[in-house]
Amino acid sequence: MNSAFGVANEETFSPSVAPAQNSSRRASSAVAIAFENLGVVYPARLRGESPKLALKNLNLRIEQGEVFGFLGPNGAGKTTTMNVLLGFVKPSSGGARIYGLDVTDTASRQKLGYLPELTYYYKFLTGRELLRFYAKLFDLPQSEAERRIRDLLKLVEIEHAADKPIRSYSKGMQQRIGLAQALINDPRLLVLDEPTSGLDPIGRMKVRSIIQRLKDEGKTVFFSSHELGEVETVCDRVAILNQGEVKEMGSVEDLIRSYNLNLEQIFLKVIGFDENGNALNVAA
């Protein structure tokens, strides 16, 4: 390991799924996530306000083994989509499924790992206690939980601070312990909400490498990000959301070939802005 958040080698992290030989191979044709005519309308909070349409008829399928980038400007509906997926918000119409299970079923989250954008955890717990707590919520046997905790602490390089209270952690350390708790149950599906937000370039590189590693292991990663460079590097497919609707979707290579632009330029064009950030008269 050559840095504070170095890439763990094969011996330090023993995933339950063997690493894929060919990183570009899709693991299976199982559908990991399915959004079916999903609509979310937030009711008006104040008198005189109109209800806010957050998502409109979202139809999306994400296959097992994909790394799927969910892009869009602020307020496009990305977080709302994730909140529906995680059961935080009830859809106004349509629905969503995780591996065939409705998202309102708590069992749908058994093989799901989630890293929120803003990572806050119980400040009075140590890192190790936090992971132990989450392991219990997944009904992991104690011996297996301890083994995973050991491996994950090594992976995210917080072994030295594992028994210190989280209140003493830096932001980067909190992000890392967040990643560890998202992986505690060896999830098949990982939902990451802006995983590199607030990290320095080294930290961002490490997160990218972990996502790549998970992809190699055949896991599905569904994440949102504003770092289009990272998205271009790791994602198989992307969807660009704006004002609650999917405006464009496809594999990164296909989009680049089709638009003959880089991903950032495609993003700006799709949401109706030119290269200089000026709004276009005609929507993309």
Next chain:
Amino acid sequence: MRSPLLITLLLVSACFSLAVVIEPRLAYAKVYQRHDKSAIEVILGEARRLFATHFYTKADVYFHSGFYPSIFDEATERDAHMATDAGAVQEKHEHDANFLGQPLDWIDRFSRAFFPSSHTHLDAGGARAVEKHDGHGREEDHDLGESGDVREILPWLKITADLDPNRIETYTVGAYWLRTRMNKPKEAEEFLRQGLKANPGNYAILFELGRIYFESYKDLPRARNVWEAALQRWNQQEASKKPDTFLRLQITSNLALLEEQTGNKQKAINYLEMAKNVSPHPEAVQKRIDELNTR
């Protein structure tokens, strides 16, 4: 710029010096004269009497082991039984044995198992004398009538006396129980003298003091002196208003008993004549006088 710390130190020194110079001069200024009052009096003012009343009632609550009517119960006006039993005050009102009455509903009925709901007196064993629903009474080795549990009311009487030193029955009730049940005549005398200091020449306190000399110390001359002083005070203080005949009856009856024991038959008869004038049962007093005359 000059050091702020140095300036602060200089200011503190200046203020201290000024205070040291001014304070002795102000101590003699009339407006700053210290009042001869306790901290409680200064802080609470006249509200301390309200607290004193509360704590006096608290002592009676303890006398009943917690069985006491609240402001919501339709009880007749109560006497403090610890005071009437002590002979400190005349019983004026009906003995309201059970203010609770019949339960009004199932909650009321059920709840009576969870708070004191029987009328007991601490000097008769208190709650230990009660048999509960399960039929198991608690047997005690000693005679419940001599129970020392009545000591539990004393802290509240002490606090009442501290809050309202002019409340006479606090001293007389406290002294009675100290003397009779606690076998602490010295403490009782001290308590009464504290009361006399706050209420100079009060005949009720003097009477109770006489009882200590008569019954506990067996110091008859001293008891006589104190009771005669009490009678004199009664005559002086009660002459101009509706007389407290109860206490006059007590004082004169006890003086008659004392004189009888010391062999002064005529004096005993004189005191009994005084008692007859204020007694609610003059024929009983006359019978006693006749017995003495025939002896």
Next chain:
Amino acid sequence: MKKVLAIAGIVVKELYRRKDFYVLFIITVLLSLVMASVNFFNDDKIVRYLKELCLLLIWIASLVIAITTAARQIPAEREQRTLLPLLAKPVSRSQVLLGKFAGCWLACGGTLVCFYLFFGLLAMSREHSWPLLNYVQAMTLHWMLLGIVIAFVLFGSLVFAAPSSNTTISFVLVLSILVLGRHLNKVALQFSEPGRTITYTIYYLIPHLELFDVRDLIIHNWPLIPWQYWAAALAYGGFFSALFIWLGCWAFQRKPVN
């Protein structure tokens, strides 16, 4: 059940890592010892005033701990955004609420054991007796009262906007019921209709917390409460706790998480 207990464990850990309990316990001990040092007529057997003051302090401390701990559970999780990673796990909102209740209740039970142990030692130092069964009855009834209060406050934390308003309203309601609950039926008789019906309705609907306040029985050495009454009171308390938890689960299902 394991998930509920896991969440409960976090709540217990939080309470014992905060200073609240220790501060209140030390204050109770210090005040009780100061009261015990006062000399009343050179009699060292006087004990009931001390028991009353000590129990009063214990009740105040336990209510403060119970209400403040329960009131901040869900709001703190939302404010600190720890609720999101929690609900992203295969655990339902009802399990979260049950876990919070169990944790608060167990933690309060632990504090009660410490408080009553101190109380028992203090009383024994003067009375030279240890009415253990009486203390057990009193403590279990006290614990059940805290269960009702915690369940109510947790429900309140999902209804009221701010934890401070929930705390204030809960304190006021709990103290009002303790002081007035027993007497509402007598008060109702003083009113004409419709005041009488309203008062009676309140009287029958509220949880009668005063049933669980048996301090007078302990202070004045009353005999044991008949065991069937004690069990019935616990069942009564369990019913109200379950009711408030059920209402809390219902409210939590409808509440947005963020």
